[in-house]
Amino acid sequence: MIPVTEVPAPALVLDESPTRAAAPAPVHSNPNTRVTLGASCTIQEAVALRSYLLAQAAQSGPLEIDGASVQVIDTAGVQLVVAFALDCLEKGVAYKWLSRSETLEKAIDLLGVGALLEYPA
Secondary structure (H helix, E strand, O other): OOOOOOOOOOOEEEEOOHHHOOOOOOOOOOOOEEEEEOOEEOHHHHHHHHHHHHHHHOOOOOEEEEEOOOOEEOHHHHHHHHHHHHHHHHHOOOEEEEEEOHHHHHHHHHHOOHHHHOOOO
16 A cells, blocks of 8 residues: 555545536536546445446446545555446446546556556547
C-alpha cells in the first residue's frame, strides 16, 4: 500500500451533475457520465467499488473517470480499476480520464498497468 494520510470521505461517489436532469439539456451540456473514485480504493472497499464500477460499465457511455480524490489505493483497488477499464473496452463503452491523483499515478506506475487503463484513440 502506498502510505498517505487517510482523510475520511465516502469511498465511492457518483457525480450526477445538473446537466443529467430529465429536463432538456442545453446544447453545451456534457452528456458524459462521470465515474468518481473516492479517497480510499482498497481491499476494504473492494465489494462496494466492484459493484459501483460494474454498474457504471453498464452505461452506454461515454464515461469520464475522475481519480483526483484517491488518497489510498492498494493492489486490489488498482486491479478493480483495470478490470473496469477492460470491461468498458470489451463492451465498447468509451471512457476518458479527467484526472488522477499523484497516489493513483504512483500505484499505476508501480504495477505497470498504465497502458491497460487508456481507451484507444
